[in-house]
Amino acid sequence: MSVPLYPLASLEQIEETPSLKDGIPYDLEEDLRAYGCKLIHQAGILLKQKQVAVATAQILFQRFWFVTSMKQFGIGDVGMGALYLASKLEECPIRMRDLINVYDLLLQQATHSSTSKLVSQSKHAVFKYTPMSYFGSTFYDLKDALVVAEMQILKRLGFHVNVVLPYGTLVNYLRVLGLTSKETVCSRAWGYLNDALQTPVYALYAVPTIVCAAILLATRHLGIPLPSTPPNCWWELFDADWEDVWSVCGHVMRLYRERDASDQTRLLSMVSKKGVRKWLDDHAVLN
Template sequence: MSSTFYPLASLSQIEKSPSGEDGLPQELEEDLRAYACKLIHQAGILLKQKQVAVAAAQILFQRFWFVTSMKQFGVGDIGMGALYLASKLEECPLRMRDLINVYDLLLQRATHSVGPKSDQPFHYYPMSYFGSTFYDLKDALVVSEMQILKRLGFNVHVVLPYGTLINYLRVLGLTSHQDASTRAWGYLNDALQTPVYALYQIPTIVSAAILLTIRHLNISLPSTPPTCWWELFDADWEDVWSVCGFIMRLY
């Protein structure tokens, strides 16, 4: 990870991730990243956790796979550990048992959706607190949190984009467009399922969300040199367009 205000992946990590070096196809790695981040998001909703903690967890999760191969740890375990750690960092800690229960529910539901009885209603079967499943998940949670801290070198500072988005919308005069604010906010949340928060600076990511928003809503902003609106925020067009590509691949 590079030593910026907050850590970003290095060029060598981007060109060949640890999972890629172990032979994991890039498309599969991207799908696993997105799926595990959806699990984090769903767990946060069920636990009524704050959005800042859920977002921070997804960013830590994405960073982790630039220093570790997916062949060493399960994405579900690391996602659970990231949410547990981020909840402490954002001062809204979760009970370990609650988090384990929610992940057990989500994993059972995911298994049911791809099983032979997927056409039948899903029924959750709670685990026994004296059985092996609970203690296995508890051990996995503790190990995952420890590995995230260790492999990220305890550099777990996270910068979230929401405040920056509001400021940029005000500068561009878009705050009067309710749909613009809501849609741009949604793009930033969707981008959490991609590695962009570990690859690009926040101004670039926010500019990409605004670009997708104004194109969808047909809002006109100065886009020809030397008066390009994204240059107000020191964002490079190629980087902004690349972030847009990451986000649009989700749909």
């Protein structure tokens, strides 16, 4: 059986992303991508959506920013569009209204916790969600944005929305390496694969490379030795190159570094394209 081929970003798209061309620095784009994926993930959990649909949505979301600038579309809208689209692709469609409400809740919650942190630690107000009105314009505006985002994802990805998920490959590789008896390795590697969904790696590298990186991180963390000196390097069994595996590991590990609360607040203000544009204007004045 032939291997399914899925789209990956080209070298030009990686070297200069559309957002970078618009003046959004690389690390800010990276943070916004990660935050957008976190929102997709949280929304997926609240909607009790299948993990395959959530993962597919995150991969489509990551692909999208190699063909579109964050100045043109907000990570909130595109995240919603990606989850809506992926749910159809995985044959588990969700209701628009549920999705919109969940995103609204998540963003209100995030705003609440970041402002209350800044104000004072002692006066920690309890979060209370204010639902939008059923026939209000907020809902219809969000619904329009969702439909547009879904269509734009399809159009800008040329309708190449087939996604290959890494989980089956992980199970096979762990079997080949004789690691399936060690439950900690399996669950840890599985976790790295899920965390990697918040990074662009699924739009950059083939699945075997990413799976090797997850196994490498898991085994190194747990101190399990695998043959790693030339000519016997275990990742070569799976056609992965060391440089690529290492780069994926770097992408994943960057997610875990310590972050300021102000970084989080900055991201929150840039969930919509309006916020991104405002940020760009402010920083254009400074330069």
